[in-house]
Structure formats: structure tokens, C-alpha cells
Amino acid sequence: MNWPIIKPMTYLRIILCIFCAALFAYFTSGSAFLPKFIISSFVLLGFGTSVTFVVKKWVLTPELLAIFKTRSLIAPLSFILVLPFEFRFSLPVVILASCIYFIFILGVLFFPYGEKDNKESYANRFFIFLFFFSGIASLIYQVSWQRILFQMIGVNTESVVIIVSIFMLGLGLGGLLGGVISKKYPGKLPEAFFLCEFLIGAFGFFSSYIFKAFNPIFWSVSFSSGMTLLFLLLLIPTIFMGATLPILVTYLNYYKKNTGVSFGTLYFFNTAGAALASFLCVDLLFVFMGIESSTKIAALFNLGVGLFTFVYIRLTHSSSIEIQEEDSYQEASGSSFIYYLLAFLVGFISLSQEILWVRAIGFSVAGMPQVFGHVLGFFLVGIALSSAYAKKLCEEETFPMKKISYMLLASAVVYAFSLVLVSFVLSLTANGGLLVSYGLIMVVAFLQGGVLIALCHDLLSKKGGHVGSQLSKLYLANILGCTLGPLVTGYFILDSLSLEKAFFLFALGSVFLSLIMYKPEKEKIIASVISLLIVGGTYFVFADKILFKLFKKSAPMAATKFDKVIQNRHGIITTHIDENGFHITSGGGGFDGKWSEGLFYDFPLDxxxxxxxxxxxxxxxxxxxxxxxxxxxxxxxxxxxxxxxxxxxxxxxxxxxxxxxxxxxxxxxxxxxxxxxxxxxxxxxxxxxxxxxxxxxxxxxxxxxxxxxxxxxxxxxxxxxxxxxxxxxxxxxxxxxxxxxxxxxxxxxxxxxxxxxxxxxxxxxxxxxxxxxxxxxxxxxxxxxxxxxxxxxxxxxxxxxxxxxxxxxxxxxxxxxxxxxxxxxxxxxxxxxxxxxxxxxxxxxx
Missing domain, CATH: 3.40.50.150 (Vaccinia Virus protein VP39)
Incomplete structure (x- = not known):
């Protein structure tokens, strides 16, 4: 019998995964060892294989690949770290164990490799590692501060939109600042990164006390004045958060000489850190701690990143020795407006789609609090994977825009059909429907997420200009789209259109964005027409069935349709008639009550x-x-x-x-x-x-x-x-x-x-x-x-x-x-x- 040729290390990795899965299934609470063992084995093998593939094929440089192959063997053992805790076998267990696995993989990349190290390799690995943890901190801040501010000024739609917009706008302005710094002080970029991280950490550590002190000031002035003061307050940390990306991309680009590669690599690890933080917040930090403790942990991440950067500066005697202000770059030629417009539109569409996902999945599980963190986390995982893929394209191709535009076209089809598929699976099984939802969120984000990196690479290849300066402008345009997307969608579109129609609208938006991103060829025009037909057909066939199927499994009932449906920017209100003929009202997918006229009605209300x-x-x-x-x-x-x-x-x-x-x-x-x-x-x-x-x-x-x-x-x-x-x-x-x-x-x-x-x-x-x-x-x-x-x-x-x-x-x-x-x-x-x-x-x- 001829066995397939598999390397011994692969066999060993499979054995380790099965061993860890057995321990994993045994220690979880409850019975049914065999099903949990089988699921755990598939998760370990599937996730481990996927992460290894992405890191090896899309992320690692050749000099690090050989070392990674040997050291990554220990990664499955990371799952054993969760065993001392008493837990039930559930989705967050798999997510948290997977996060630990990824951190192990990152540790493999970070630890020194001895004499073969050179400054380029050291700088790449060092700042990749630090930017990963910087991403973790930023997302913990965003989730925690939003919650603090909701408690302070309320959670109506206006407050939500304003807070998100203020946060995103601060990041965009910070990107501009980072571009200016990277152009004016090219020899002091590690020092600038250190200063940004230290100031973010200092603000974050005391942020809960700062917001408490700000609360009476906010209510002592008019609402508009209070929001202006809040914007100025949040501008302090967010502007430094936004500045870090152009600074590091410019610094690493001095070594890599390929903006798409530098940008893609950093964006992958920073976004992966942010995704990890999304899961950590709702599945760990908020479970065992509170908001104030979570912000302090985020601050320690920032301060730790700042400390390691300071050590790097001392060990390398500052980067100014090798990087001089006269480092050559071509001044930008021609108009770059179309690039900024595309960056704006992709940010607008992607963040709007995320908002629609939060509403759809939240409605299907009656507004459970974990949904926002999970949706955001899987969305960011997709963005991270797409960043790694775009980075690989930038290494292999001079102009990767064609492939990226076709990926965007594919995202439109997947997004249009996703709500139909999710509603169908949810009507059969709540758990399966949720997993399908998260998978589709990740796929759509992956198909869209590489656009910004490809735009940056294409812009600098064709137009030239200073890396940090061009990147900061492109980043600002994208952030403005990410700011206006939730604002316009959450405040206007959802107040005018149903959830189903809004999904259809943004699927069409992806089709048109794909057409203007890369000059249409015959096959692309045909693909676009087919995509439009699929998107339109999906909506008109299934639109009237989607909402009820999303709702039914989370609230079992005898009804076959809704009696009344009201959708606006504040949520979805539905009524149905139960088996006893009573009118049942639900808000956001959760039970609100029964209609009654008082004490002496068929349903007595006392x-x-x-x-x-x-x-x-x-x-x-x-x-x-x-x-x-x-x-x-x-x-x-x-x-x-x-x-x-x-x-x-x-x-x-x-x-x-x-x-x-x-x-x-x-x-x-x-x-x-x-x-x-x-x-x-x-x-x-x-x-x-x-x-x-x-x-x-x-x-x-x-x-x-x-x-x-x-x-x-x-x-x-x-x-x-x-x-x-x-x-x-x-x-x-x-x-x-x-x-x-x-x-x-x-x-x-x-x-x-x-x-x-x-x-x-x-x-x-x-x-x-x-x-x-x-x-x-x-x-x-x-x-x-x-x-x-x-x-x-x-x-x-x-x-x-x-x-x-x-x-x-x-x-x-x-x-x-x-x-x-x-x-x-x-x-x-x-x-x-x-x-x-x-x-x-x-x-x-x-």
C-alpha cells in the first residue's frame, strides 16, 4: 500500500492537534465527549492549517519561513492553556482558544533568531509584533469608551452615530499628522512611534477618571457644545492612534522598498490584533472584569509597546544613522483624486455593511450583547486576511488592481445572497445560523479588505510621492468613508429602507465600485451584468421571507408570518399572533409584551x-x-x-x-x-x-x-x-x-x-x-x-x-x-x- 507522502513534521502536528482536542473535549463541562472531540479536532486542524497557510504563503519573508516551519509545531499546545478554567463547550471557547493559538504563532515570529539576524529582519519582526499589540489596545479602547459614553449621554441612534464618527474622524486626522511627521522627520520615526504609544497609554490609563470628571461639564452646557468638547477630548488619544500607521509604514518601507508590502504586512498584524481584542472584550475582559479594568489593560499594552520601542531605539542607537531627510522620492505627478474617492467609497460601503450585519444578527438572537463584538471581530479577521493577500499580490504583481476589483465584484454577489442563506439556516438551527453568519461576514470582508492596500501600492507606483504623505491622505479618505458610512446608513438609510433593501443597496454599491476601480473589460462587463441579475433576483425572490426566518428560531412560535413590521433607524419592531390569538410585540427580535386593554380582557393585564x-x-x-x-x-x-x-x-x-x-x-x-x-x-x-x-x-x-x-x-x-x-x-x-x-x-x-x-x-x-x-x-x-x-x-x-x-x-x-x-x-x-x-x-x- 502506497501511503501519501507527508512530511514527518506534518504527521507530528496532526497527532498534537488530536491529542489537544481530546483533552479539550474531556475538560469541557457536560457530556457527549465524542461529538466535542470530533468538533475540536476539526477546529484545531482546520484553524491551524488555515493560519499556517496564510502566514507562510502571504505574510512571511523567505528568511523567516524556514524557522517558522520548525517552531510553529508547538502552537497546538497553546490550546492546553485554557483547560484549567471551568467552562462549557461553546463558540467563545473556540474563539478564545484560537486567539491563543494565533498569539503563539506570533511569538514564533518575534523571538530572536541568533546570528542570522540583521537590522532589516530585526526591525520588521520587532515592529510587526508591537503593532499587533497596539491594535489590541486600540480596539479595547473603542469598545470600552463607547460603552462609557453611552452610559454618559445615552444609547439612542444620534449618540451612537456621533460617538463612532468622532472616534473615526480622530483616527483620520491622526493619519494626516503621521504623514506630516514621516515626511518632515524621517530619521526620528521610531521616536515618534514611541511618543504616540506613550501618550495613548497615559490617556487610556486615566481615561475612566477623565470621562467621570468630564460628565458634569458635558451636562452643564448645550448638547452641541458638549459634543464639541467631547470631540476635542477624544481627539487627544485618537489622533495619536491614527498617526502610528503612516509612521511605521514609512519606516519599514525604507527597508522593503515596496509600499504595498509594508502597508499590507503592518495592516495585517494590526487588524489581527484588533480582531483579537473584539473577542477578548466580550468573551473575556467584560466577563471577568469591567470597563475600567479593561481600559487599564489596554493602557498597559500601549505603555509596554512604548517601552519596547524605547529599548529598540537605545539598542540600535536610533534610526537617524541610516535614514536621512534627503532620502530620495519622486514628487507626486498628476491628480490622485480617483484614488481618494475609491478609498472613501470602500470605507463607506464596508462599514455600512458591518452595521447591517450587526442589526441582522442581533435581531436573530434578540439583541444579545456578544453579537457586536463577534461581528466586529470576524469582520476584522476578514480584513486582516485580505491585507495579507493584497500584500502578496503587491510582491508578485506591479499593478494588482484587476484582481482586487474582481474580488470586490464577487463580494457583491456573496453579500447579496448572504442574508438569504443566513435566514434559511437560522430557521433550521440557531447555532448553525450564527456560525454561517460569521463565516459570511469574514468572506465578504476578505473580498473587500485588500482594496486600500492595492490603492496605496498603485498610487505610489503610478503617481509617486512621499510614502507617508500619500498614505496618510489615502487613509484619511478611507476613514472619512468609514465615518460617513455608519452615519448615513444608521441615521438616514435605515430610517427609509428596510433591512433587506439596505442589504440589496450595498450589494449594488460593491458592483459599481468594482466597475470604476479598474477599467471595464468585456468579461468584466459580462460578470457585472450577471452579478446585478443575481443580486436583483435574490432580493425579489426572497425579500418577503427573510425577516421572519431570522426571527423564528430565536423565538419559537406557531405563527407563519408577521402581522405588523416597523423598521427605522432605531430598530425593528414586529408583531405576530400566537396560538391563543394574542398580539405579541417584539423589539429587536426580543419579546416586548402582549397587547391588552386591561384587567378584564382575554389576556388580563394587572x-x-x-x-x-x-x-x-x-x-x-x-x-x-x-x-x-x-x-x-x-x-x-x-x-x-x-x-x-x-x-x-x-x-x-x-x-x-x-x-x-x-x-x-x-x-x-x-x-x-x-x-x-x-x-x-x-x-x-x-x-x-x-x-x-x-x-x-x-x-x-x-x-x-x-x-x-x-x-x-x-x-x-x-x-x-x-x-x-x-x-x-x-x-x-x-x-x-x-x-x-x-x-x-x-x-x-x-x-x-x-x-x-x-x-x-x-x-x-x-x-x-x-x-x-x-x-x-x-x-x-x-x-x-x-x-x-x-x-x-x-x-x-x-x-x-x-x-x-x-x-x-x-x-x-x-x-x-x-x-x-x-x-x-x-x-x-x-x-x-x-x-x-x-x-x-x-x-x-x-
């Missing part, structure tokens, strides 16, 4: 009446969360009501409420004021308003951003808005930590179903008074209910136990305080329905 049983004649009421409007209608029928303020982040609920009979009374009532804003932001903007009762019927505690409504800080803010004897009603949605947090803020906690009353007042009504309030102080739609049935229902509600459970809660040692910083309910308490998005059984308790 919780909205409780506020009047625990407060002596409340008159001013704040309702946070409108949903379909049922709670507002019931509160409106309270006879002593003077004012009802309703705050909801999505105006689509107002539109939905108007579709139900009887709710026009809520909209037209002069006592009722409806505000579309983030609750925290609205409370801060209306600091002089006080209420007798605040009611929060929040979404499920494990969904994204919900810990902002259950945190100690938000409950304290709500408490500060109460009049004497005031009460806050909050729905902890079965989170015991939410109750524990309420007990730390309020002296008294009283339960009713999953609604809890928090107050410092000892005032209460006896049962007879509660019966009188229910009987006399509300206007009911009794729908033919007899007097006997009426009294029975009233007595049942009034007879509930309203005793204080605060002392019992405060004594419990197994519960933890929810804070803005720890985001406890989102990342530290796995939910059974989405356990495959968590890798820990539960967060450690005392």
Missing part, C-alpha cells in the same frame, strides 16, 4: 394597576418603555392622574400604538407627553422634573445595554427624581442580581410577579383601601364581565402579599451588585436559551 395600591394617591407618573401602549392606556384611566410622561427610545412604538383601537385616546390626551429619547439622557436633561411614581418595564436583563437600566447608578438617578413617598417600579425580568441591586439603593423592596417596588417610604395601604382604589379610582373596559367576576378579580389583585423583602435580599451572599462598570446581567450571567454565546457556567459568587 401589573400596571399596582402603582396605585402602594402610593397614597400618585399624580405625576413617568413610564419608561412604551411598547404597544397598553400600560400607558391603563395608567391614563387612573382618575387622579395629572401628568404622564412616557419615554421610549424608538418612535416606532408610537406608530404601532396608533394601529390598535382605543389607543388614539392615549395620543390625544393633553396630560400625556411622549418623548423619544434614551431614559438616562432624558432624566438628566430634565433635572427639575419630579415624579410620584416611575415605572420601568424593561426588556430581558440579559439583552444588550439593559444593565444600564438595572444598574445601581441608574436606580440612584431614578430615585433622585422622586417626590416624597415616591416609588420606582422596575422589572428585573427574573434577575436576582437586579433585586439585590434594588435592595442596595432602596430601603424597601416589595414584589408583585416580576415587578418590584423600590422606595424609602414606609407608607402603605391596607387591603380594604387597595380594594377601594381598584374599584373606584380606575375606569375599566369590563367587556361584559359580571359584578361577581369583577369583585373576584379586584379581590385577587388586592390580596397579594406586598411585604418588604429587602432585608432578606441584603443578607444573600450569592448575589452581586449590578453597576455601569461590570455590566453584570449582560456578560456575567449566562442565559439558558443562548448558552452557546457564553463560555463560563456562571460568574464566580462569594
Amino acid at each position: 401589573r400596571p394597576y399596582i402603582f396605585a395600591l402602594l402610593h397614597p394617591k400618585p399624580r405625576k407618573i413617568l413610564l419608561i418603555g412604551m411598547s404597544v401602549g397598553a400600560w400607558g392606556r391603563i395608567i391614563q384611566d387612573y382618575k387622579h392622574l395629572e401628568s404622564l410622561d412616557i419615554v421610549d427610545i424608538n418612535p416606532g412604538y408610537f406608530k404601532l400604538s396608533s394601529m390598535y383601537p382605543g389607543h388614539e385616546k392615549l395620543i390625544s390626551d393633553p396630560r400625556v407627553k411622549i418623548h423619544f429619547n434614551d431614559a438616562r439622557r432624558w432624566l438628566k436633561l430634565n433635572e427639575n422634573k419630579k415624579f410620584d411614581v416611575i415605572i420601568m418595564n424593561t426588556p430581558h436583563h440579559y439583552r444588550s445595554m439593559v444593565s444600564n437600566l438595572l444598574s445601581k447608578e441608574f436606580l440612584e438617578l431614578s430615585k433622585s427624581k422622586l417626590n416624597e413617598n415616591g416609588i420606582v417600579f422596575f422589572n428585573a425580568t427574573n434577575s436576582p442580581d437586579g433585586l439585590y441591586t434594588g435592595a442596595q439603593v432602596f430601603k424597601r423592596i416589595t414584589p408583585y410577579a416580576n415587578l418590584f417596588m423600590g422606595t424609602d417610604s414606609i407608607a402603605s395601604l391596607d387591603k380594604d383601601e387597595r380594594i377601594r382604589v381598584l374599584r373606584e379610582d380606575f375606569v375599566y373596559k369590563r367587556a361584559g364581565v359580571s359584578d361577581l367576576e369583577f369583585e373576584k378579580k379586584i379581590d385577587k389583585v388586592a390580596s397579594k402579599d406586598f411585604s418588604d423583602i429587602g432585608p432578606i435580599l441584603r443578607e444573600r451572599k450569592d448575589l452581586l451588585l449590578i453597576t455601569d462598570d461590570n455590566m453584570l446581567t449582560e456578560y456575567k450571567r449566562p442565559h439558558s436559551r443562548y448558552s452557546w454565546l457564553y463560555w463560563i457556567k456562571d460568574f464566580p459568587r462569594e
Whole structure:
């Protein structure tokens, strides 16, 4: 028998992978060893083979390849490092283990290789390694700072778009600064990189304290002035982050003499670091730490990079010995506008597509908080791989634009069909659908991500000019596209088009971008026409089925279609009719409630009446969360009501409420004021308003951003808005930590179903008074209910136990305080329905 010719090292690598997979499967919690062993083996072998292929074929220089082949053998052993932890077999486990594997691979590239080292090889490997960790730090900052700023100014669409735009614009301006530095001080580029990293790290280490000090300043001025000050504040770190890329590309290009290769190599490792950070944030840092600790870890990365750069400068006696300002370069000739336009457009399209992916996948899993980090991570993995491939093209070809343009054309077809494929797989299996989604995100990003590197290479090959200067302008154009893409898409396009139509629009955008990137040839025109037909046909055949299929598996139901769908920039609201004929409302794919007209309806709604049983004649009421409007209608029928303020982040609920009979009374009532804003932001903007009762019927505690409504800080803010004897009603949605947090803020906690009353007042009504309030102080739609049935229902509600459970809660040692910083309910308490998005059984308790 003739065995295939396989090198001994390959056999050894396969054996190691199988051995590690066996340990991996054995140590994970639960049963079913064999399936986990098989999956682990395929993951280890597949991922290891893929990483090895990319690094060997696209990234490594010839002199490093031989050493890599021997030292990369130990990489599979990296998976053993995760075994001491108690975890369940899930997607984050595979992601984190893969990240460890990649760091091992990078370590192989970094460690010194002895006498064969020369300055070129040393500089290449040294700054590649440092730029990888710089990428990790930058992404941790972005995710963490966004969360801090959302808590400070709210999470409505305006805030999200503005914060992202400010961050990206700072990077673009930093790119310009880096171009100026690289041109004016070519002999001091390592020193410039050291200074940038040190300043970023210094700001990052103290950033949480800086933002806390900035908070009162922000609210003391107008919103526009506050945003201007915020931009100036964020400009300090982001401008130095953006400057590092042109500085390092220029420095390494003195050795490589090929801009595409220098740019592609650095961009690959920096983006790979950023991808790793995306996974680390949502699957590790936010699980075991909080936002403040995460930013300090990022700062240590920056300071460590700065320290190693300082050591490099001392060991090499500075680079100014070899690199002089008169190093020759040709002045740029002709107009470069088309290059800047293409860089802008590819940034605009790619970031817009990422936003659409976040919405689609978030909708399919009811807004789980890990989705954003995973989508961003896999998107960046695709960009990194594409950077490595583009770097290889720049080595082999003088003008790689033709291949890149065809890749862009292919991305349009894949992107157009991706939502159809994902919705189909999700309707069969939630886990499989999520994996397919992440795979398609990576493929589309890979097909698009090499454009910027190819443009830079082509621009300098044809037009000439200083490397750092040309790169910084191209980078700025790309960043402006990345800034305006989320702004235009998130603020305007999603407010005008459905998710399905927006996918179709940006698939078409990729087709047209491909056509203008490289002069059309006959075969390309034919390919473009075929692509357009595929894109258009896919949309028109499947568009009306996509959204329902995305939703169905995460929320099993008997319905076969949506009854109502409202899409806008704030999210997706749907209703369907269940097996009992009730109208079920969902927001962002998660359950919001059932439509009801009150206590004596087929679906009896009793919780909205409780506020009047625990407060002596409340008159001013704040309702946070409108949903379909049922709670507002019931509160409106309270006879002593003077004012009802309703705050909801999505105006689509107002539109939905108007579709139900009887709710026009809520909209037209002069006592009722409806505000579309983030609750925290609205409370801060209306600091002089006080209420007798605040009611929060929040979404499920494990969904994204919900810990902002259950945190100690938000409950304290709500408490500060109460009049004497005031009460806050909050729905902890079965989170015991939410109750524990309420007990730390309020002296008294009283339960009713999953609604809890928090107050410092000892005032209460006896049962007879509660019966009188229910009987006399509300206007009911009794729908033919007899007097006997009426009294029975009233007595049942009034007879509930309203005793204080605060002392019992405060004594419990197994519960933890929810804070803005720890985001406890989102990342530290796995939910059974989405356990495959968590890798820990539960967060450690005392």
C-alpha cells in the first residue's frame, strides 16, 4: 500500500492537534465527549492549517519561513492553556482558544533568531509584533469608551452615530499628522512611534477618571457644545492612534522598498490584533472584569509597546544613522483624486455593511450583547486576511488592481445572497445560523479588505510621492468613508429602507465600485451584468421571507408570518399572533409584551394597576418603555392622574400604538407627553422634573445595554427624581442580581410577579383601601364581565402579599451588585436559551 507522502513534521502536528482536542473535549463541562472531540479536532486542524497557510504563503519573508516551519509545531499546545478554567463547550471557547493559538504563532515570529539576524529582519519582526499589540489596545479602547459614553449621554441612534464618527474622524486626522511627521522627520520615526504609544497609554490609563470628571461639564452646557468638547477630548488619544500607521509604514518601507508590502504586512498584524481584542472584550475582559479594568489593560499594552520601542531605539542607537531627510522620492505627478474617492467609497460601503450585519444578527438572537463584538471581530479577521493577500499580490504583481476589483465584484454577489442563506439556516438551527453568519461576514470582508492596500501600492507606483504623505491622505479618505458610512446608513438609510433593501443597496454599491476601480473589460462587463441579475433576483425572490426566518428560531412560535413590521433607524419592531390569538410585540427580535386593554380582557393585564395600591394617591407618573401602549392606556384611566410622561427610545412604538383601537385616546390626551429619547439622557436633561411614581418595564436583563437600566447608578438617578413617598417600579425580568441591586439603593423592596417596588417610604395601604382604589379610582373596559367576576378579580389583585423583602435580599451572599462598570446581567450571567454565546457556567459568587 502506497501511503501519501507527508512530511514527518506534518504527521507530528496532526497527532498534537488530536491529542489537544481530546483533552479539550474531556475538560469541557457536560457530556457527549465524542461529538466535542470530533468538533475540536476539526477546529484545531482546520484553524491551524488555515493560519499556517496564510502566514507562510502571504505574510512571511523567505528568511523567516524556514524557522517558522520548525517552531510553529508547538502552537497546538497553546490550546492546553485554557483547560484549567471551568467552562462549557461553546463558540467563545473556540474563539478564545484560537486567539491563543494565533498569539503563539506570533511569538514564533518575534523571538530572536541568533546570528542570522540583521537590522532589516530585526526591525520588521520587532515592529510587526508591537503593532499587533497596539491594535489590541486600540480596539479595547473603542469598545470600552463607547460603552462609557453611552452610559454618559445615552444609547439612542444620534449618540451612537456621533460617538463612532468622532472616534473615526480622530483616527483620520491622526493619519494626516503621521504623514506630516514621516515626511518632515524621517530619521526620528521610531521616536515618534514611541511618543504616540506613550501618550495613548497615559490617556487610556486615566481615561475612566477623565470621562467621570468630564460628565458634569458635558451636562452643564448645550448638547452641541458638549459634543464639541467631547470631540476635542477624544481627539487627544485618537489622533495619536491614527498617526502610528503612516509612521511605521514609512519606516519599514525604507527597508522593503515596496509600499504595498509594508502597508499590507503592518495592516495585517494590526487588524489581527484588533480582531483579537473584539473577542477578548466580550468573551473575556467584560466577563471577568469591567470597563475600567479593561481600559487599564489596554493602557498597559500601549505603555509596554512604548517601552519596547524605547529599548529598540537605545539598542540600535536610533534610526537617524541610516535614514536621512534627503532620502530620495519622486514628487507626486498628476491628480490622485480617483484614488481618494475609491478609498472613501470602500470605507463607506464596508462599514455600512458591518452595521447591517450587526442589526441582522442581533435581531436573530434578540439583541444579545456578544453579537457586536463577534461581528466586529470576524469582520476584522476578514480584513486582516485580505491585507495579507493584497500584500502578496503587491510582491508578485506591479499593478494588482484587476484582481482586487474582481474580488470586490464577487463580494457583491456573496453579500447579496448572504442574508438569504443566513435566514434559511437560522430557521433550521440557531447555532448553525450564527456560525454561517460569521463565516459570511469574514468572506465578504476578505473580498473587500485588500482594496486600500492595492490603492496605496498603485498610487505610489503610478503617481509617486512621499510614502507617508500619500498614505496618510489615502487613509484619511478611507476613514472619512468609514465615518460617513455608519452615519448615513444608521441615521438616514435605515430610517427609509428596510433591512433587506439596505442589504440589496450595498450589494449594488460593491458592483459599481468594482466597475470604476479598474477599467471595464468585456468579461468584466459580462460578470457585472450577471452579478446585478443575481443580486436583483435574490432580493425579489426572497425579500418577503427573510425577516421572519431570522426571527423564528430565536423565538419559537406557531405563527407563519408577521402581522405588523416597523423598521427605522432605531430598530425593528414586529408583531405576530400566537396560538391563543394574542398580539405579541417584539423589539429587536426580543419579546416586548402582549397587547391588552386591561384587567378584564382575554389576556388580563394587572401589573400596571399596582402603582396605585402602594402610593397614597400618585399624580405625576413617568413610564419608561412604551411598547404597544397598553400600560400607558391603563395608567391614563387612573382618575387622579395629572401628568404622564412616557419615554421610549424608538418612535416606532408610537406608530404601532396608533394601529390598535382605543389607543388614539392615549395620543390625544393633553396630560400625556411622549418623548423619544434614551431614559438616562432624558432624566438628566430634565433635572427639575419630579415624579410620584416611575415605572420601568424593561426588556430581558440579559439583552444588550439593559444593565444600564438595572444598574445601581441608574436606580440612584431614578430615585433622585422622586417626590416624597415616591416609588420606582422596575422589572428585573427574573434577575436576582437586579433585586439585590434594588435592595442596595432602596430601603424597601416589595414584589408583585416580576415587578418590584423600590422606595424609602414606609407608607402603605391596607387591603380594604387597595380594594377601594381598584374599584373606584380606575375606569375599566369590563367587556361584559359580571359584578361577581369583577369583585373576584379586584379581590385577587388586592390580596397579594406586598411585604418588604429587602432585608432578606441584603443578607444573600450569592448575589452581586449590578453597576455601569461590570455590566453584570449582560456578560456575567449566562442565559439558558443562548448558552452557546457564553463560555463560563456562571460568574464566580462569594
